[in-house]
Amino acid sequence: MSKAAVLGAGSWGTAFAKVLADAGTDVTMWARRAEVAESIAGRHENVDYLPGVALPSTLTATDDAAAALDGADFVVLAVPSQSLRSNLAEWSPMIGEDATLLSLAKGIETGTLMRMSQVIVQVTGADPGRVAVLSGPNLAREIAIEQPAATVIACTDSTRALALQKASATGYFRPYTNSDVIGCEIGGACKNVIALACGMAAGSGLGDNTIASIITRGLAEIIRLGVALGAKPTTLAGLAGVGDLVATCSSPLSRNRSFGERLGQGGSMETAQEATHGQVAEGVKSCSSVRALASSYDVEMPLTDAVHRVCHEGLVVQDAIGQLLGRRTKSE
Ligand SMILES: NC(=O)c1ccc[n+]([C@@H]2O[C@H](COP(=O)([O-])OP(=O)(O)OC[C@H]3O[C@@H](n4cnc5c(N)ncnc54)[C@H](O)[C@@H]3O)[C@@H](O)[C@H]2O)c1
Ligand SMILES: O=P(O)(O)OC[C@H](O)CO
The missing domain is CATH 1.10.1040.10 (N-(1-d-carboxylethyl)-l-norvaline Dehydrogenase; domain 2)
Structure with a gap:
């Protein structure tokens, strides 16, 4: 079974972690606040960001990034665009050297004018082929309540794109691969x-x-x-x-x-x-x-x-x- 760390427990990080867990992937979320991690791990609900949505009992959460990242094949980055660089600088030394990095963020960094995949490559030093992005019509709450939707997973390395597709395909979530990051x-x-x-x-x-x-x-x-x-x-x-x-x-x-x-x-x-x-x-x-x-x-x-x-x-x-x-x- 592949293992994913989802870093960021806002509405989309939580909804996508649920997708991964429903697809049979072993998922640990990282939340900035301990009470959010406790709510997800203990009550199986993210009361702050997705109240009323039952999360899979297999989905675990922690406020310790090292614990979430331990052994992760997929590192899913689910924090806002403007804070990705500073968060990633902290997480980078804990990321496995062959892990695939997947950005969920939809923004352009102010100042540098970089796309998120460029920020990830610059901060981690990862080969660009290890960096993927996921984007599509994916309003978090609709996905969380399992309304059918499709998305795109883009990566220049098709093997990694296919692995992410497999790790996130469910009966309600349909990812398409693409090489156009x-x-x-x-x-x-x-x-x-x-x-x-x-x-x-x-x-x-x-x-x-x-x-x-x-x-x-x-x-x-x-x-x-x-x-x-x-x-x-x-x-x-x-x-x-x-x-x-x-x-x-x-x-x-x-x-x-x-x-x-x-x-x-x-x-x-x-x-x-x-x-x-x-x-x-x-x-x-x-x-x-x-x-x-x-x-x-x-x-x-x-x-x-x-x-x-x-x-x-x-x-x-x-x-x-x-x-x-x-x-x-x-x-x-
Ligand atoms: N919500 C959606 O429907 C949706 C869907 C697709 C993509 N996205 C994209 O996903 C990204 C994350 O969005 P979201 O909806 O989960 O946001 P959100 O506002 O619901 O949650 C953001 C999360 O990041 C954390 N956070 C905020 N500032 C931080 C900081 N400085 N350091 C560390 N953590 C911080 C928050 O505590 C929270 O857990 C955004 O780029 C958004 O555009 C969102
Ligand atoms: O709630 P918004 O405006 O951040 O949009 C959410 C998603 O990006 C829709 O795909």
Whole structure:
């Protein structure tokens, strides 16, 4: 039986740990707070992040990273993007030398403008072939209650991608393999920014035509950036692109969409943060790093730029909408 350590016990770390356990993988979770680890190991419930969801009795948890990592074939990184580097620096010496590192995070690091797989390679010194990413339309609570969904596991080493696929395939969770790590990561990070824009529109009282227009033009700018970075357009037309974009932009479960909705209703950044119930809305920081990354590749991303200006430069949502519609007309 293969062994996995899931580092991070938030909503997605917990839901994906359940998937792995249901697929027959031996899983130990690491939680930052002892009481969260105790709740998972003792009550088989993560009361803080996934209340009401019964976790498998085979799923164990600890607040000791070394214990979780001991003998792990798969190291699943489930902390927010902006804290991955500092956490990984601590964990790196405890990671087995042939372990596969799987990133669940959907963000671009501020400052360095690195994708998570690049951060992992830089911090651990691992060969890039040992690093995989998982991305797709995977709202944690829906997966946790076993509603069927698909995802993408991307790794340049197909043997490792297949091993992860086997370790996480269940009757409700269907992982597809892909070798396009860049495409999956760009799709995952950028859709959060577009979901913020959709939330802002919905919060302003705008309807489905507007949302569909934002999703579609959002996809256009995501593809532009992805292709500039070396991603395959087909990846962005798949689960890790369109699939995740549609799910996140449409769902009331999305923290990014909910955050944007509060801003669209006229709320402050602080009240918008409350809409995420203490969980991370990655797009709030990644809108700035995605915008900077796009600028360094001379890629135009007007929606991302507008989201950045609303979140970080005080632009009012209604003015952002006016400015977007006031841009010169052009061909599709
Ligand atoms: N929740 C989802 O539906 C979902 C689905 C797919 C991908 N993701 C991605 O997975 C990643 C993790 O998201 P999540 O939903 O589990 O987030 P979350 O906010 O629910 O939980 C984050 C976890 O990381 C921990 N954490 C926060 N800051 C930390 C720090 N500085 N050091 C160590 N631990 C820290 C928290 O205690 C918590 O256990 C994000 O990049 C997110 O975009 C989330
Ligand atoms: O709740 P969000 O906005 O972080 O989105 C969750 C997942 O990424 C959806 O696939």
